[in-house]
Amino acid sequence: MNYIIYGINRVARDFLYIFDNLSIKYLTDNEISSHTQWGFDVYELQHALKDNCYDKIIVCDFEKGEKIKELQSLGLKYGKDYVLEEDFFIQLDDFSLPGNKPIAVWGTGNMAHKLMEDATDFMPDIFIDSNKSSEVFYERKVYFPDEIQLKDYYIVIAIAKSAEVRNVLENNHLKEYEDFCSFHTILGRPSEMLRKTIFDDKYYELECHTMLNHLEILNSGASRCCCTTFVAQDLDNILSKQSSDVWRSNLHKIMCLSIENRTYSFCDKNMCPLFVDKSSRKKAEKKSIDWDYKNMSDTPExxxxxxxxxxxxxxxxxxxxxxxxxxxxxxxxxxxxxxxxxxxxxxxxxxxxxxxxxxxxxxxxxxxxxxxxxxxxxxxxxxxxxxxxxxxxxxxxxxxxxxxxxxxxxxxxxxxxxxxxxxxxxxxxxxxxxxxxxxxxxxxxxxxxxxxxxxxxxxxxxxxxxxxxxxxxxxxxxxxxxxxxxxxxxxxxxxxxxxxxxxxxxxxxxxxxxxxxxxxxxxxxxxxxxxxxxxxxxxxxxxxxxxxxxxxxxxxxxxx
The missing domain is CATH 3.20.20.70 (Aldolase class I)
Structure with a gap:
């Protein structure tokens, strides 16, 4: 299917970085200042609407209301004639919670709090804790591990040092992703991660490319693309996927986007020394994207x-x-x-x-x-x-x-x-x-x-x-x-x-x-x-x- 992008802005630039496999014919907007942008031809919207070289328009912007109103006033219909950039996000996910089992979160500490506060549309059926200190957590009952049949639940591990829990689950013949996963997997669904950075309207006058070339291999085979003190989000587990799949995953690409668009959406600004005395600016202060987005190295350098x-x-x-x-x-x-x-x-x-x-x-x-x-x-x-x-x-x-x-x-x-x-x-x-x-x-x-x-x-x-x-x-x-x-x-x-x-x-x-x-x-x-x-x-x-x-x-x- 052939598309054109309606919107010449940072959201469009980010979208093109992630969805570089789509057939994009050209870019369009109501007013244009150049006939080329980011390697694409650019035409005014009125020209684009008379063209028949594409199948659908993809609307890209922080605030899409005016663009959608413009298309609808011309008789174009959502789904048939145009779609939104966020309609593509779900295609990036290779993981979803199973619907045939109740969900149990293992842990009631800081990591479990983070999961419950940050996850979108997520509520487990029960909690598990080997050292439980209360009977209820987030309005759900807390059990000791030996009080339930682990195989009857899909388990989300939400503790910092997970090796012991993983061993317990594996000794019960449970498999990662099929029967259990880390809370990072829930929080790190690519569709949610992309939504967080692509619509982040701040940016910093800083050019850091660490995530493009860096890999940390951690406890139990977890991996990250920057210092664990500065970035909390894991990539995939190296024991579960091929090295090339870990490195070239959708999740890693989105993490790279967050530094290339200079939002640094997943970086802890209070910890990383690079952000000392650097304050964020709103997108309105700098509408044009006048820097190149770099791609990750072929392998971790x-x-x-x-x-x-x-x-x-x-x-x-x-x-x-x-x-x-x-x-x-x-x-x-x-x-x-x-x-x-x-x-x-x-x-x-x-x-x-x-x-x-x-x-x-x-x-x-x-x-x-x-x-x-x-x-x-x-x-x-x-x-x-x-x-x-x-x-x-x-x-x-x-x-x-x-x-x-x-x-x-x-x-x-x-x-x-x-x-x-x-x-x-x-x-x-x-x-x-x-x-x-x-x-x-x-x-x-x-x-x-x-x-x-x-x-x-x-x-x-x-x-x-x-x-x-x-x-x-x-x-x-x-x-x-x-x-x-x-x-x-x-x-x-x-x-x-x-x-x-x-x-x-x-x-x-x-x-x-x-x-x-x-x-x-x-x-x-x-x-x-x-x-x-x-x-x-x-x-x-x-x-x-x-x-x-x-x-x-x-x-x-x-x-x-």
Whole structure:
């Protein structure tokens, strides 16, 4: 079927980006300023109405009332002669909830709240919670898992760390998508996602292309196309679909649209440093689209791995005790490792590991970095530093020509605080290892060295000392971030330990006092990361990949 587009505006531009397989003959509008736009011919509406080269008109606009009235006044009928851009959205969905089973949501915490608040036309029949604290949630009864027959329900998992629940369901012979799914699947239906960004009437004077080239592989095989702190929406699970299908999915394309149209509809503006001091503008301030929309790379060029939570420490910010995967969890981690080695590793240019767990404590990550195919142009090593010994460094670096950059998560400047926050850690061992890392940086074996510090009540008074320690060792950057609640704390506990006020943007007065310390305020290596208050504004409007930009802010030119 042949179409013409009625409307030369951002909605039309977005529509053409997503539905690039339609046969579009040309564009039209009541008034035109050019005879070509985005590679298409352009004609006035009166000309188009006399033409017979198309079958239907597609109306595209934020407010379509006047356009529809115009067509109807000329005798054109909806459905027969013209359709709306949103009529096509449902074609993008490859998933719908089954109609032959009642729906159960597993979880009654933050993720379940998000599901219930954000999902359109969604109401489960019951809730399930292994640690239920109430009998009713959103006017539905809450059950323990053993109080019901799981096979009798279609289950939506709505908890942050879902591996254990997935194992329970799989042990009951239930299959993902067929018998259960993640709440991200519900919230991430392409039709709903496209509706959110295509009709988002704000935009930012920022050009970030991270989602076009970036893939994160996470717990249980989940994936995302940007930092998990900045973007909550998952792509498909890599264990459920081929790598090409994950990467070139409708959902990923819509996520890419949200950065190319510069709405950044799915980005957390309060977390991502790129949005510091950048306010949105309404579409009316800039009616024309005078920039090109770029397409995603053929395969992920930047691959960030964080799928094995195995760790030698039990940091209070993320877990109650040390944890190493075993049983079914280990089988899942091993399956992900095999898949990464077979389908993802050789094609990536920049490898980041590991965003979850400790790279030198994980057999899975070791299998990645010791694989002969693991020799990308660039590697960013994320570690807690306790196992960063000469022996482990030699094993990591063996047979690689990669430029290697390292970030060490520390969170303290004294042994007392360090060993309270990073349980099972040894500050003297860490200091010795950081002297070794400093020597590697000075010799050029490490191309970049950064120390991370998550600010909370137990350590904020040590921030200045931490800066001085980093400067003494010659690190490239000291990176401070505000503490986040990954489900480790109750709401009341988190309010007590966080150094941010209730809005999560403004620091508490005692932290403001510390931030004004000249040692912090005047240091050239300090970055306040997600603490946007007093954040030093980075004069940048073009970012090809956030992680590359982040490293080059203090590390100089690292990437070609």
């Amino acid at each position: 930047v691959l960030a791995l964080g799928y094995d939570p195995s760790c030698n420490l039990a940091c209070t910010t993320c877990r109650k005790s040390t944890y190493f995967v075993q049983g079914n969890d280990k089988k899942t981690v091993d399956a992900i490792t095999s898949l990464i080695k077979a389908e993802y590793l050789e094609k990536c240019k920049f490898l980041i590991l590991a965003g979850d767990g400790e790279v030198f404590a994980s057999p899975a990550y070791k299998a990645i970095y010791e694989d002969p195919k693991c020799n990308p142009e660039y590697i960013r090593l994320l570690t807690n530093g306790i196992l960063f010994t000469p022996r482990n460094w030699a094993a990591f670096k063996a047979n690689k020509t990669s430029k290697i950059m390292m970030t060490v998560s520390i969170d303290a400047a004294t042994a007392e605080s360090y060993e309270q926050i990073r349980c099972n850690g040894n500050f003297e061992v860490l200091k010795k290892n950081m002297v070794f890392a400093s020597k590697l940086r000075k010799k050029g074996e490490l191309s970049y060295l950064r120390f991370n510090f998550v600010v909370q009540k137990k350590n904020y008074l040590e921030m200045a000392s931490f800066v001085k320690w980093g400067e003494k060792l010659g690190v490239d950057e000291i990176f401070f971030t505000k503490i986040l609640n990954w489900g480790t704390y109750s709401k009341e506990e988190f309010a007590e330990i966080s150094m941010m006020q209730e809005d999560e943007v403004t620091p508490k007065p005692e932290l403001i006092e510390v931030l004004n310390d000249p040692i912090i305020k005047n240091s050239t290596i300090v970055d306040l990361g997600t603490i946007q208050y007093m954040h030093k504004l980075d004069e940048v409007n073009i970012v090809e990949n956030y992680y590359k930009w982040e490293l080059e802010k203090r590390g100089g030119k690292l990437f070609q």
